[in-house]
Amino acid sequence: MWINIIEDEKNLNAILKTYLEKEGYSVRSFLNGNDAIEAIGLETDLWVIDIMLPDINGFTIFNKIKEATPHAYTIFISARNQDIDRVVGLEMGCDDYISKPFMTRELIIRVNKLLKASVKDKSVLKAGKYEICMDRHKVFCDKKEIEFSAKEYDLLIYFLQNANIALSREQILERVWDGAYQGSQRVVDDTIRRIRKKMPELKIETVYGYGYTYERK
Incomplete structure (x- = not known):
């Protein structure tokens, strides 16, 4: 923390x-x-x-x-x-x-x-109809588990804990990939694309030319 x-x-x-x-x-x-x-x-x-x-x-x-x-x-x-x-x-x-x-x-x-x-x-995070059990590293929708890879889960938690904040791709790589990743920043875009597909009602918006933001009301 x-x-x-x-x-x-x-x-x-x-x-x-x-x-x-x-x-x-x-x-x-x-x-x-x-x-x-x-x-x-x-x-x-x-x-x-x-x-x-x-x-x-x-x-x-x-x-x-x-x-x-x-x-x-x-x-x-x-x-x-x-x-x-x-x-x-x-x-x-x-x-x-x-x-x-x-x-x-x-x-x-x-x-x-x-x-x-x-x-x-915050052992259980809620985002609309989604529930994230942090102690179990599991994501649920209407009590049905959604399969997440480790990085997808880590990125999801990062967004939920930084709601309504514009996060650059560089920030995301530094925090979620621990600054050790040497490849293209496209890995961020691809991971977010998969999260959006699995959680279509989660409002992860693109900040063009910068990065992304999770919008929580």
């Missing part, structure tokens, strides 16, 4: 990244808001956002994140230790808030609590 950290204190940034990676997460870290904004839209399960940044207010970044990826979890951190920050953050819809200074383990516990609950809640 992917976590993005926005924290301008270099030492704290590095410590949080190291500890989260030890927990098994994939982590991107940013020292300012502008760099972080460029990553909005990439696969991300949780954002850790410092409110006080040198260039952009953390609340502004939060709004941009929620516009693009409303299902991503967010945790605010702040050195100001003021009740107003906590109130504003929670009213905006953040999932948690932690005041500096804090023990790294405390943040890890809060992150694990959010993401483990997320995994549990």
